[in-house]
Amino acid sequence: MKMFRNALFAAALVMGLASAAQAADLVRKVDSFDLLADQSGSMMMQAPDLKMSKAAAAKQVLAAVNEAIPNLGYKASMHTIAPAGQVVAYGDWDRSAMNDGIASLETDGVIFGRMTPMGDGFAANSGDYAVMARPTAIVLASDGANNTGIDPVAEAAAIYQAQPGVCFHVISFADTAEGQAVLDKIAALNTCSVSVKGADLLADQNALNQFVADVFYTTGAAPQEEALVLHGVNFAFDSYALDAKAQGILDEAAVVLKEKNVHVTLEGWTDSIGTDAYNKKLSQNRANAVKAYLVEQGVPASKLTAVGMGKSFKYDNATEEGRYLNRRVEILFN
Missing domain, CATH: 3.40.50.410 (von Willebrand factor, type A domain)
Structure with a gap:
């Protein structure tokens, strides 16, 4: 199962890189x-x-x-x-x-x-x-x-x-x-x-x-950044600790990133609860935590940039599930 998930992550990474080179519509x-x-x-x-x-x-x-x-x-x-x-x-x-x-x-x-x-x-x-x-x-x-x-x-x-x-x-x-x-x-x-x-x-x-x-x-003629949501790399409320599930996913991500000649930005996000300033700092800590873990797994730090984005509204903050999904980290291919 782990090998299957790793293949899926590798495929997603390759698709993200390929989409940056495609001449698509607006x-x-x-x-x-x-x-x-x-x-x-x-x-x-x-x-x-x-x-x-x-x-x-x-x-x-x-x-x-x-x-x-x-x-x-x-x-x-x-x-x-x-x-x-x-x-x-x-x-x-x-x-x-x-x-x-x-x-x-x-x-x-x-x-x-x-x-x-x-x-x-x-x-x-x-x-x-x-x-x-x-x-x-x-x-x-x-x-x-x-x-x-x-x-x-x-x-x-x-x-x-x-x-x-x-x-x-x-x-x-x-x-x-x-x-x-x-x-x-x-x-x-x-x-x-x-x-x-x-x-x-x-x-x-x-x-x-x-x-x-x-x-x-x-236009699609120029390279475009593509974001990949690390599904499962989510955080408890008011926390930037990585649980076992998140670490397992990041183990797989590290394998792929070590093999690929890419630079990625790790974007940390929060839900909408709390002040803008507090969430900006919390989102940065979440991005930093993911970067630190990937570096521990052998990914060169020079390949990784951690950025805290603050509050997210990608998912519905009115529900517990939506808030959980907003407390995430995404990989942005540069």
């Missing part, structure tokens, strides 16, 4: 996304070089982006900042429902006396981001103006720290150096970010298509 880069529209007073002002308000331009661009996204089974939502709020509830992405949400955005609202708490908007919406499937793209359409409340750059950095797998992408409608600087700093927080000018996307369909591709999908 492959999504993210599992979920949120369209985040700035509705502040400054966005209601006329856009330089555009015969409309910045909010109207952003509305057009978001609608065009929504139309260009391929139907690859995303989850999605839509929020606003200044004021902060939910426009489209999180769930299976529906192009028509998202279009309705975009159509509801304000474009000619009050300008003067309407403050712009961008950072507060990030903070207000961050709880909704916590339940989104990872990786998550947050597509921010804004002019970067911020004149009250929390520093938006610091709040975006805090979201990155607390919620691994989230990435901010910027569509800029900035008409001041200060506003553009804020957006540039947000984009610079993480190498995953894509930053573009909204006016460019309005003027050039190719530029818009490229932005959508950069954020949402890739």
Whole structure:
């Protein structure tokens, strides 16, 4: 039986490596996304070089982006900042429902006396981001103006720290150096970010298509990472100890990994109970435990990278079984 399971693991590993070289159809880069529209007073002002308000331009661009996204089974939502709020509830992405949400955005609202708490908007919406499937793209359409409340750059950095797998992408409608600087700093927080000018996307369909591709999908022509769930390598609640069943599976994994010339990332995950910060540390400990055990079995440490991913929503956290399945480690072929 052990030999049979080992053959299955070897086959899964080979299939994972082979899939990285196949030229397949479009492959999504993210599992979920949120369209985040700035509705502040400054966005209601006329856009330089555009015969409309910045909010109207952003509305057009978001609608065009929504139309260009391929139907690859995303989850999605839509929020606003200044004021902060939910426009489209999180769930299976529906192009028509998202279009309705975009159509509801304000474009000619009050300008003067309407403050712009961008950072507060990030903070207000961050709880909704916590339940989104990872990786998550947050597509921010804004002019970067911020004149009250929390520093938006610091709040975006805090979201990155607390919620691994989230990435901010910027569509800029900035008409001041200060506003553009804020957006540039947000984009610079993480190498995953894509930053573009909204006016460019309005003027050039190719530029818009490229932005959508950069954020949402890739083609099978390039090598793709493939994750293999180590079924049975799961953990008790609030624990990173490997039980006998997990060790047996990892013994088999070690045999295969020693024979293959590959580098893998070990991703540790937790269920949704507890704080983001605590679960980030716990997930890292779980990944570290698997790496340490594989190294003990003779797998070179140079072949292994351990990464704690934090909370998982791959399985249903409302059930005991789902929470157990979320407390896992996956192998990602690099």
